[in-house]
Amino acid sequence: MNFAGIDIGSRSIELVVVDEDEQIVSALQADTGFDPITEAEKLTEQCDFDRIMATGYGRNLFEISFDAPTVTEIKAHALGAKTLFPEAGAILDIGGQDTKAISLFANGKIRKFEMNDRCAAGTGKFLEIMAGALGFTIDEFGRQALLAEKELSISSMCTVFAESEVTSLIAGGENRHEIALGLHASVMRRAASMISRVCPEGAIVFTGGVAKNPCMITLLEEKLGQKLLVPDDPQLVGALGAALLSKGK
Structure with missing residues (x-):
């Protein structure tokens, strides 16, 4: 069967x-x-x-x-x-329009979880829109962000306001790779905060479409201080x- x-x-x-x-x-x-x-x-x-x-x-x-x-x-x-x-102690799932942070007991039972599904901020959709605003495809967005020498701070996580802010930054002559890194860092901080609040113990598995983004993996690993487990x-x-x-x- x-x-x-x-x-x-x-x-x-x-x-x-x-x-x-x-x-x-x-x-x-x-x-x-x-x-x-x-x-x-x-x-x-x-x-x-x-x-x-x-x-x-x-x-x-x-x-x-x-x-x-x-x-x-x-x-x-x-x-x-x-x-x-099998060594997983927590899961961070960032999909198109929601983010889930789940911690597990050793036997795999759910210990605690948080879910953000009320706003596109911090999700794959947010990154997709921001990539378009900067002239990148979503597939190349993470790689391009990693080329930045420094992060340009983005003040808003609201998709509408952030897109307007990005447009203003581009018009002001700011480096789009640095803007891209700043956007990734904003998403990373929100996700890292969620996973920290569910009190993970042990290895963290990173899932969802955003787990294909090399910049998100790099920033999260630096912030969380550990190597993430990413499925193929x-x-x-x-x-x-x-x-x-x-x-x-």
């Missing part, structure tokens, strides 16, 4: 299928778009599985459409991260956890 987990987020959808030995046999991803259920259905049609469990923002819509059980993002990410990294596919962790839960783990 095969077991699937689907993570329907605000920006993307991930589907992971595991076998009886809990090995990943399929992993797919698509943009959420304006019709997440149709996109989710397209992904499910590409894989063979016997049971499926949903997580993420769209999990309740999926439950109604597919008569499938659901699990919270917190629980799914905790299990997915602990499975990939950091966006798949929630879907992996849901797949394992659908198996009954």
